Amino acid sequence: MEFQFSWYLYTPLLSAAVSLLIAGVGVYYRDCTGSRSLTFLMVAIAWWSVMSVIELGATDLATKRLALKLMYPAIGAVPVAWLLFAIQYTGQTRLPTRKELAGILLGPVLMILLVWTNQYHGWFWSSMELAFQGSLLVSVTERGPAFWAWTAYAYVVMAVGTGLMLKLALFSGRVYRTQAIGLSLAALLPWGGNILYLTGVSSVFDLTKIGFVFSGVLLGGAVFRRQLLQVIPAAREIARDEIVASMKEAVIVVDERDVVIDLNPQAKAIIGTPGAAWIGRPLEDVLPGLIELRDSPTDDIPDRAEITVPVNGEERAYEVRQTPLHRGYGTVTGQLITLTDVTERKQREQRIERQRQRLEVVNRVLRHDIRNDMQVILGTTENLLKSQQAQPQLKRIKRKGEDIVTLSERARDLERFVGDGAVETTTVDLSAVVADVIADLERTYPDVEFRVERPDRAEVSAVDLIDSALRNVLENAAEHNDQSVPEVSVTVMGPTDDGDVTVTVADNGPGLPDREQEVIETGTETALKHSNGLGLWIAYWTITTSGGTITFAENTPRGSVITIRLPSASAEQPKP
Numbered sequence: 001m002e003f004q005f006s007w008y009l010y011t012p013l014l015s016a017a018v019s020l021l022i023a024g025v026g027v028y029y030r031d032c033t034g035s036r037s038l039t040f041l042m043v044a045i046a047w048w049s050v051m052s053v054i055e056l057g058a059t060d061l062a063t064k065r066l067a068l069k070l071m072y073p074a075i076g077a078v079p080v081a082w083l084l085f086a087i088q089y090t091g092q093t094r095l096p097t098r099k100e101l102a103g104i105l106l107g108p109v110l111m112i113l114l115v116w117t118n119q120y121h122g123w124f125w126s127s128m129e130l131a132f133q134g135s136l137l138v139s140v141t142e143r144g145p146a147f148w149a150w151t152a153y154a155y156v157v158m159a160v161g162t163g164l165m166l167k168l169a170l171f172s173g174r175v176y177r178t179q180a181i182g183l184s185l186a187a188l189l190p191w192g193g194n195i196l197y198l199t200g201v202s203s204v205f206d207l208t209k210i211g212f213v214f215s216g217v218l219l220g221g222a223v224f225r226r227q228l229l230q231v232i233p234a235a236r237e238i239a240r241d242e243i244v245a246s247m248k249e250a251v252i253v254v255d256e257r258d259v260v261i262d263l264n265p266q267a268k269a270i271i272g273t274p275g276a277a278w279i280g281r282p283l284e285d286v287l288p289g290l291i292e293l294r295d296s297p298t299d300d301i302p303d304r305a306e307i308t309v310p311v312n313g314e315e316r317a318y319e320v321r322q323t324p325l326h327r328g329y330g331t332v333t334g335q336l337i338t339l340t341d342v343t344e345r346k347q348r349e350q351r352i353e354r355q356r357q358r359l360e361v362v363n364r365v366l367r368h369d370i371r372n373d374m375q376v377i378l379g380t381t382e383n384l385l386k387s388q389q390a391q392p393q394l395k396r397i398k399r400k401g402e403d404i405v406t407l408s409e410r411a412r413d414l415e416r417f418v419g420d421g422a423v424e425t426t427t428v429d430l431s432a433v434v435a436d437v438i439a440d441l442e443r444t445y446p447d448v449e450f451r452v453e454r455p456d457r458a459e460v461s462a463v464d465l466i467d468s469a470l471r472n473v474l475e476n477a478a479e480h481n482d483q484s485v486p487e488v489s490v491t492v493m494g495p496t497d498d499g500d501v502t503v504t505v506a507d508n509g510p511g512l513p514d515r516e517q518e519v520i521e522t523g524t525e526t527a528l529k530h531s532n533g534l535g536l537w538i539a540y541w542t543i544t545t546s547g548g549t550i551t552f553a554e555n556t557p558r559g560s561v562i563t564i565r566l567p568s569a570s571a572e573q574p575k576p
Helices: 007-028 035-057 061-090 098-116 145-171 174-198 208-224 233-246 265-271 288-294 343-386 391-418 430-444 466-479 514-522 531-545
Strands: 125-133 136-143 250-255 260-263 304-311 314-327 331-341 426-429 449-453 459-462 487-493 500-507 549-554 560-567
Touching (some): 007 035, 007 208, 035 061, 061 098, 061 125, 061 136, 061 145, 061 174, 250 265, 260 265, 265 304, 265 331, 430 449, 430 487, 430 500, 459 560, 466 487, 466 500, 466 531
Parallel strands (some): 449 487
Antiparallel strands (some): 125 136, 250 260, 250 331, 314 331, 426 459, 500 560, 549 560
């Protein structure tokens, strides 16, 4: 085989050398994202260039035809490798699936088959003959329909990859923008040369090879000066995706029309249906509460608010933050919506508020009652020093001392009750508790007639201060009865249809003062004058914290009726 030399042969040789150099760098950084597809691309360009040298240098038609056939696998590989590299480099959300990759490769495979079987059908080129271009003997082909179909396919694949690069160049920071511009030019230069050659603008030489030389220079600059394979946007995009996916907060991304375009697993868990079903749906279908906030009378859209969302049948509170998403030139293209679950925090704040109220009551009552009782004791003592009839005064001192003891016991109960605000319920036999409390009060108040009706067992779910609560209610009924024969009746009834155990305490006394009725009805204390009011307050909070209720009614013909309802131990209990 004779070989002809021309200055033009040096162009593909230079292209091959530069391509192999960059391929070697790709092998060195083979663990970096996109390095393998870049290496494949450079090897394909090098092979294309080498076969071009052989095809141009050969002087016989058979060698030129064989070199051309060997060239086409590389021609088919270049656009595919470029697309894969662009996808990996720009950090697209996913790579092509096996089926999608097979579809992309179908075009090059068919093209290669048609090229190698062209002598039987002539679809790729209908004729090939030798002709002189100046002093260089070249092959001249009459291109067939399969050639133009393949060209259109290759141009589309190249356009997709280049489009990804140009998008990155428009919307990225300086480092990535410079890289993306260089890579886009590296694709456009040989592509443009190929267009000029195929359209006949350059009929003598295929400018694609010259474009490859400049592409190699640009890629080399990106590799060695811009750290192409070490600093790539894909790592940033992947890191962002991983960070968003691992966040405790729910994240929803919407476009400028409030259409959902993405959401993380936490947001999918809140919605309760597959996240893909919400992609492309209006935000108002996902978070109608947020849309209501936006539609509020105020002109400003709040960047932080709270909404309540039902999740798995439970109302959950979320703090919502909205962050505008900006693209080039400050244009707002959507919103990043972050939902932080603040349910536990709000419950904790509520517990703290209840603690604060309780401690405030304790502080006020203790200061008031202890001060008053001690003033009585001091005054009585002073009178004793002046009087010879000390017996009534001593009884009064004894009574007030007992009041202080009672107050201190209730303060101890309060200390247990307030604690850190976290209380737990246990199973308690309410019938046995009533029996024990009544037995103790019968010794303390021998003049009071106690009547009790109770079942053998009545198990409830309650906090461990329920005995103190019952004692306070019963003691209040016994102590403040002005009848000659005080009567207190206690009735315990087993679980009702709604799963509650009831305790009814009725007396024939003067009835509860208004201030103590308020304690039972509202659970607040505003005007306690003695420790008994504190006792009812303790009873209210103990019973309600156990998931029960305490109500007041007037007795007939005289007195009061207090009804306590506590959940049965077998019933499902609400959280305190």
